[in-house]
Amino acid sequence: NAGVTQTPKFRILKIGQSMTLQCTQDMNHNYMYWYRQDPGMGLKLIYYSVGAGITDKGEVPNGYNVSRSTTEDFPLRLELAAPSQTSVYFCASTPTGGGNEQFFGPGTRLTVL
Amino acid sequence: GESVGLHLPTLSVQEGDNSIINCAYSNSASDYFIWYKQESGKGPQFIIDIRSNMDKRQGQRVTVLLNKTVKHLSLQIAATQPGDSAVYFCAENTGYSTLTFGKGTMLLVSP
Numbered sequence: 001n002a003g004v005t006q007t008p009k010f011r012i013l014k015i016g017q018s019m020t021l022q023c024t025q026d027m028n029h030n031y032m033y034w035y036r037q038d039p040g041m042g043l044k045l046i047y048y049s050v051g052a053g054i055t056d057k058g059e060v061p062n063g064y065n066v067s068r069s070t071t072e073d074f075p076l077r078l079e080l081a082a083p084s085q086t087s088v089y090f091c092a093s094t095p096t097g098g099g100n101e102q103f104f105g106p107g108t109r110l111t112v113l
Numbered sequence: 114g115e116s117v118g119l120h121l122p123t124l125s126v127q128e129g130d131n132s133i134i135n136c137a138y139s140n141s142a143s144d145y146f147i148w149y150k151q152e153s154g155k156g157p158q159f160i161i162d163i164r165s166n167m168d169k170r171q172g173q174r175v176t177v178l179l180n181k182t183v184k185h186l187s188l189q190i191a192a193t194q195p196g197d198s199a200v201y202f203c204a205e206n207t208g209y210s211t212l213t214f215g216k217g218t219m220l221l222v223s224p
Contacts, residue, residue: 101162
Protein backbone atom coordinates (compact mmCIF):
# COMPACT_ATOMS: atom_id res chain seq x y z
CA ASN A 1 0.00 0.00 0.00
CA ALA A 2 1.16 3.51 -0.80
CA GLY A 3 -0.73 4.82 2.23
CA VAL A 4 -1.73 8.49 2.04
CA THR A 5 -0.38 10.41 -0.93
CA GLN A 6 -0.55 14.15 -1.50
CA THR A 7 0.14 16.28 -4.53
CA PRO A 8 1.76 18.64 -5.19
CA LYS A 9 4.68 18.64 -2.74
CA PHE A 10 5.31 22.36 -3.16
CA ARG A 11 3.35 25.22 -4.70
CA ILE A 12 3.64 28.98 -4.89
CA LEU A 13 0.44 30.91 -5.52
CA LYS A 14 -0.27 34.56 -6.13
CA ILE A 15 -2.89 36.30 -4.02
CA GLY A 16 -6.34 35.60 -5.42
CA GLN A 17 -5.39 32.46 -7.31
CA SER A 18 -7.15 29.15 -6.75
CA MET A 19 -5.86 25.63 -6.45
CA THR A 20 -6.77 22.14 -5.33
CA LEU A 21 -4.60 20.06 -3.05
CA GLN A 22 -5.02 16.39 -3.82
CA CYS A 23 -5.15 13.61 -1.24
CA THR A 24 -5.61 9.91 -1.92
CA GLN A 25 -5.45 6.90 0.36
CA ASP A 26 -5.46 3.24 -0.63
CA MET A 27 -6.19 1.74 2.79
CA ASN A 28 -9.99 1.82 2.44
CA HIS A 29 -10.21 4.19 5.40
CA ASN A 30 -13.54 5.89 5.92
CA TYR A 31 -12.30 8.86 7.93
CA MET A 32 -10.15 11.52 6.27
CA TYR A 33 -8.84 14.85 7.49
CA TRP A 34 -7.15 18.01 6.34
CA TYR A 35 -4.82 19.92 8.66
CA ARG A 36 -2.63 22.95 8.30
CA GLN A 37 0.60 23.44 10.19
CA ASP A 38 2.07 26.89 10.55
CA PRO A 39 5.78 27.26 11.41
CA GLY A 40 6.57 26.16 14.96
CA MET A 41 2.96 25.27 15.63
CA GLY A 42 0.79 22.23 16.00
CA LEU A 43 -1.76 21.04 13.50
CA LYS A 44 -5.09 22.77 13.06
CA LEU A 45 -8.02 20.79 11.65
CA ILE A 46 -9.54 22.39 8.54
CA TYR A 47 -12.14 19.84 7.40
CA TYR A 48 -12.84 16.19 7.92
CA SER A 49 -15.01 13.47 6.44
CA VAL A 50 -16.41 10.31 8.00
CA GLY A 51 -17.30 8.75 4.67
CA ALA A 52 -18.05 9.39 1.02
CA GLY A 53 -20.57 12.21 0.63
CA ILE A 54 -20.10 13.51 4.19
CA THR A 55 -17.90 16.44 5.19
CA ASP A 56 -17.68 18.60 8.30
CA LYS A 57 -15.87 21.76 9.30
CA GLY A 58 -12.97 21.65 11.66
CA GLU A 59 -11.38 24.42 13.67
CA VAL A 60 -10.19 26.63 10.76
CA PRO A 61 -12.42 26.05 7.68
CA ASN A 62 -12.66 29.63 6.37
CA GLY A 63 -11.18 30.04 2.91
CA TYR A 64 -11.30 26.32 2.12
CA ASN A 65 -13.72 23.82 0.64
CA VAL A 66 -13.67 20.05 0.41
CA SER A 67 -15.55 17.25 -1.30
CA ARG A 68 -15.62 13.50 -0.77
CA SER A 69 -17.09 11.74 -3.77
CA THR A 70 -15.14 8.50 -3.23
CA THR A 71 -13.66 6.70 -0.25
CA GLU A 72 -10.15 7.16 -1.64
CA ASP A 73 -10.04 10.87 -2.48
CA PHE A 74 -10.44 13.97 -0.34
CA PRO A 75 -9.35 17.11 -2.24
CA LEU A 76 -8.98 20.49 -0.53
CA ARG A 77 -9.86 23.59 -2.54
CA LEU A 78 -8.53 27.10 -1.98
CA GLU A 79 -10.68 29.55 -3.93
CA LEU A 80 -9.03 32.94 -3.36
CA ALA A 81 -5.57 32.41 -1.95
CA ALA A 82 -4.41 34.81 0.76
CA PRO A 83 -0.98 35.18 2.44
CA SER A 84 -2.55 33.86 5.66
CA GLN A 85 -2.95 30.50 3.91
CA THR A 86 0.79 30.07 3.60
CA SER A 87 1.35 26.86 5.50
CA VAL A 88 2.10 23.15 5.24
CA TYR A 89 -1.02 21.10 4.59
CA PHE A 90 -1.36 17.53 5.76
CA CYS A 91 -3.97 15.00 4.81
CA ALA A 92 -4.64 12.05 7.10
CA SER A 93 -6.91 9.05 7.30
CA THR A 94 -8.04 6.48 9.82
CA PRO A 95 -10.30 3.45 9.61
CA THR A 96 -13.74 3.64 11.19
CA GLY A 97 -13.22 2.94 14.87
CA GLY A 98 -9.44 3.22 14.40
CA GLY A 99 -9.58 6.28 16.55
CA ASN A 100 -6.32 7.74 17.56
CA GLU A 101 -3.88 6.43 14.98
CA GLN A 102 -4.20 8.72 12.02
CA PHE A 103 -2.05 8.00 9.00
CA PHE A 104 -0.57 11.15 7.54
CA GLY A 105 0.60 12.02 4.07
CA PRO A 106 3.94 13.76 3.43
CA GLY A 107 2.39 17.22 3.22
CA THR A 108 2.07 20.04 0.70
CA ARG A 109 4.07 23.21 1.34
CA LEU A 110 2.07 26.19 0.04
CA THR A 111 3.32 29.75 -0.21
CA VAL A 112 0.99 32.60 -1.14
CA LEU A 113 2.72 35.77 -2.31
CA GLY B 114 -8.06 28.81 22.59
CA GLU B 115 -6.05 25.64 22.51
CA SER B 116 -6.84 23.05 25.10
CA VAL B 117 -3.59 21.16 24.77
CA GLY B 118 -0.16 22.75 25.28
CA LEU B 119 3.41 21.93 26.12
CA HIS B 120 5.72 23.34 28.79
CA LEU B 121 9.05 23.16 26.93
CA PRO B 122 9.56 24.05 23.29
CA THR B 123 12.99 22.36 23.03
CA LEU B 124 14.57 19.52 24.96
CA SER B 125 18.22 18.61 24.45
CA VAL B 126 19.53 15.29 25.75
CA GLN B 127 22.54 13.04 25.33
CA GLU B 128 22.25 9.71 23.56
CA GLY B 129 21.40 7.03 26.09
CA ASP B 130 19.65 9.40 28.48
CA ASN B 131 15.98 9.09 29.31
CA SER B 132 13.79 11.89 27.93
CA ILE B 133 10.61 13.26 29.42
CA ILE B 134 8.30 15.43 27.35
CA ASN B 135 5.43 17.12 29.15
CA CYS B 136 2.01 18.34 28.10
CA ALA B 137 -0.85 20.14 29.82
CA TYR B 138 -4.44 19.77 28.72
CA SER B 139 -7.65 21.50 29.70
CA ASN B 140 -10.49 19.36 28.30
CA SER B 141 -11.43 16.88 31.02
CA ALA B 142 -14.01 15.27 28.73
CA SER B 143 -11.49 13.83 26.26
CA ASP B 144 -11.54 10.04 25.98
CA TYR B 145 -7.98 9.54 24.84
CA PHE B 146 -4.66 11.33 24.90
CA ILE B 147 -2.16 10.63 22.20
CA TRP B 148 1.49 11.24 21.34
CA TYR B 149 2.74 11.81 17.80
CA LYS B 150 6.27 12.15 16.47
CA GLN B 151 7.09 14.36 13.51
CA GLU B 152 10.46 14.11 11.80
CA SER B 153 11.68 16.99 9.69
CA GLY B 154 9.83 17.24 6.39
CA LYS B 155 7.42 14.43 7.18
CA GLY B 156 3.90 14.01 8.44
CA PRO B 157 3.24 13.12 12.09
CA GLN B 158 3.45 9.48 13.10
CA PHE B 159 1.46 7.85 15.91
CA ILE B 160 3.52 6.70 18.89
CA ILE B 161 1.18 5.71 21.68
CA ASP B 162 -2.16 6.61 23.24
CA ILE B 163 -3.74 6.30 26.65
CA ARG B 164 -7.36 6.10 27.63
CA SER B 165 -8.63 8.62 30.13
CA ASN B 166 -9.38 5.90 32.70
CA MET B 167 -5.73 4.80 32.81
CA ASP B 168 -2.74 6.49 34.41
CA LYS B 169 0.11 4.65 32.69
CA ARG B 170 0.73 2.80 29.49
CA GLN B 171 3.96 1.34 28.16
CA GLY B 172 5.16 0.67 24.67
CA GLN B 173 8.50 -0.14 23.16
CA ARG B 174 10.95 2.23 24.92
CA VAL B 175 8.12 4.67 25.59
CA THR B 176 5.83 5.21 28.54
CA VAL B 177 2.94 7.63 28.74
CA LEU B 178 1.73 8.89 32.10
CA LEU B 179 -1.58 10.62 32.66
CA ASN B 180 -2.35 12.67 35.76
CA LYS B 181 -5.97 13.72 35.58
CA THR B 182 -5.83 15.58 38.88
CA VAL B 183 -3.52 18.22 37.45
CA LYS B 184 -4.43 17.60 33.78
CA HIS B 185 -0.93 16.60 32.85
CA LEU B 186 0.40 14.14 30.29
CA SER B 187 3.99 13.04 29.79
CA LEU B 188 5.95 10.90 27.35
CA GLN B 189 9.02 9.13 28.63
CA ILE B 190 11.53 7.77 26.13
CA ALA B 191 14.07 5.33 27.51
CA ALA B 192 17.66 5.20 26.25
CA THR B 193 17.09 8.05 23.78
CA GLN B 194 18.72 7.57 20.39
CA PRO B 195 19.65 10.06 17.65
CA GLY B 196 16.75 8.67 15.62
CA ASP B 197 14.40 9.96 18.31
CA SER B 198 15.24 13.55 17.35
CA ALA B 199 11.95 15.04 16.17
CA VAL B 200 9.07 17.23 17.26
CA TYR B 201 6.66 15.51 19.62
CA PHE B 202 3.01 16.52 19.82
CA CYS B 203 0.45 15.58 22.36
CA ALA B 204 -3.13 15.46 21.19
CA GLU B 205 -6.53 14.66 22.58
CA ASN B 206 -9.43 12.84 20.99
CA THR B 207 -12.36 15.21 20.91
CA GLY B 208 -14.92 13.02 19.12
CA TYR B 209 -15.45 11.49 15.65
CA SER B 210 -11.76 10.66 15.84
CA THR B 211 -10.95 14.33 15.52
CA LEU B 212 -7.79 15.28 17.33
CA THR B 213 -6.72 18.56 18.90
CA PHE B 214 -2.95 18.96 18.77
CA GLY B 215 -0.65 20.91 21.05
CA LYS B 216 2.18 23.14 19.80
CA GLY B 217 4.92 20.51 20.05
CA THR B 218 8.28 20.00 21.72
CA MET B 219 11.45 19.57 19.75
CA LEU B 220 13.69 16.79 21.06
CA LEU B 221 17.36 17.06 20.12
CA VAL B 222 19.55 14.05 20.83
CA SER B 223 23.32 14.52 20.80
CA PRO B 224 25.62 11.55 20.16
